[in-house]
Amino acid sequence: MHRRSLLAATPLLAAPALLPGLARAQSGPARAATLRVVPETLTTILDPHFTTSFTTRDFAYLVYDTLLAVNDRWEPTPQMAERWETSADGMEWRFILREGLAFHDGTPVTAEDCAASLRRWAQRDALGSVMLRAAETLDAPDQRTLRLRLKQPFGLVLQALAKPGAMVPMIMPKRLAETPASRPVTEPIGSGPYRFVAGEYRPGDRIVLVRNEAYRPRPEPSVWASGGKRPTFERVELIAMPDVSSQVSALSTGEVDYLERLPADVLPILERNRAVRVQVVSPFGYQGVLRFNHLLPPFDDVRVRRAVMTAVDQMDHLPGVAGRPEYMRECRSMLGCGTPYETTAGMPLKPDLEGARRMLREAGTDLSRPVVIIHPADAPGIAALGLVTQDLLTKLGFNVDLQSMDLNTFFGRRARPEGWNLFHTTATVPDMQTPLQNSYMEAAGAPNGFAGWPKDEEVQAGRAAFAAASTEAERKTLAESIHRRAAEQGFYMPLGQFTAASAWRAELAEVPTGPAMFLWNIRRAR
Known part of the structure; x- marks a missing residue:
């Protein structure tokens, strides 16, 4: 509320913002192949079913995937699912998985994993809990088929499974999904476009992810959380940088690539910088x-x-x-x-x-x-x-x-x-x-x-x-x-x-928009 305006902080902004953690990272993978992102805050909860935190949700979108997703017209579309079928009365639904899906630990994604994940998610999510109460069974008649049988009408099955906001119905291995919903999963393993690097994780300081070479993007164009999520960088670093002046300086000097959410008083500084682009990516706000x-x-x-x-x-x-x-x-x-x-x-x-x-x-x-x-x-x-x-x-x-x-x-x-x-x-x-x-x-x-x-x-x-x-x-x-x-x-x-503005280096192209911070398909234009 009483934040010191950064418009008068040009001496501070002229100083290098390079933090010790970033300096050490200079000797790692080639800078051009690394996307450095500063979220508004950096989560220490890595379980997408455990909290409504934005930063947990955004991290989870990189590591996990979902059965369905919505596009910018709020239409549910297949994601991990190849297709779905429903009975004439709407009381039974079958979701058939795409072939070849695998978790980051190398195990294949099965319908049993999906059923266990959704049961866990539904214990904590408001919409999911209503769906679960309406369900008679949620099971897997075979390895690729998830079946939902309802005991009472529920007209929002597709909307529940495709919801883009926290808590998102992310899919994880059954062995992790069987963790009690009252206790967070601490081993982030999904089937999404990036893999969590446990050896480089520093809670509250940095989360490192690397490209999942086994990921199979959908062939359709990416729209919001739907379609082809291509891991275009070898490495994504989510970096804690609480001080806004340090964020602005680091983006201006190119030490980081993307700032998730900025106060309005710093926007004029960045808007005058031709090396930076400022944009509201979530028009719904x-x-x-x-x-x-x-x-x-x-x-x-x-x-x-x-x-x-x-x-x-x-x-x-x-x-x-x-x-x-x-x-x-x-x-x-x-x-x-x-x-x-x-x-x-x-x-x-x-x-x-x-x-x-x-x-x-x-x-x-x-x-x-x-x-x-x-x-x-x-x-x-x-x-x-x-x-x-x-x-x-x-x-x-x-x-x-x-x-x-x-x-x-x-x-x-x-x-x-x-x-x-x-x-x-x-x-x-x-x-x-x-x-x-x-x-x-x-x-x-x-x-x-x-x-x-x-x-x-x-x-x-x-x-x-x-x-x-x-x-x-x-x-x-x-x-x-x-x-x-x-x-x-x-x-x-x-x-x-x-609404709130994000900012990123101007050489980044194809930055996604939508109701969350999506970091796939981004590329360096030069």
């Missing part, structure tokens, strides 16, 4: 999220949750994460704006600070009790939101305890119900666009629900009906009803919608 812990006071009281929601002015939160007016928009829909199910049903439609104070008084809220905000200070796109909320809660009279930590510690803390009252995050809008995909609208409560743990039978029944609906008109009606109830019960407060 992100939704800011203020999430309550429904299990602990004071936010176990819906009246207190609604009071805070009523006080929120999204235009206070958005500048810190978007920076430029063209990158931000007010949006009070949990399902995102510009999506098929956009609605503001049940939401407070404008900020009212005095009204919120009155609501707190009427609820008899104990304002002396500390309200703990867990705050990932090394994730600028999230941290700015927390600083604004800290100020807002203070104005409302709360005693606020902002506890700063790194992002990976944050993920661990928020998974436990004790010790915190609020957290913030950002989620890609495509991940939020239906009541099933949006993890924050899941209402199973503890211990099986998503962090925050709202519990509401009406919302759960509505989500089940949404899953079984056979027409788009039914789904739209249900989505509005579910949204109204979730908003009225204060599941969470959207903090607006925004």
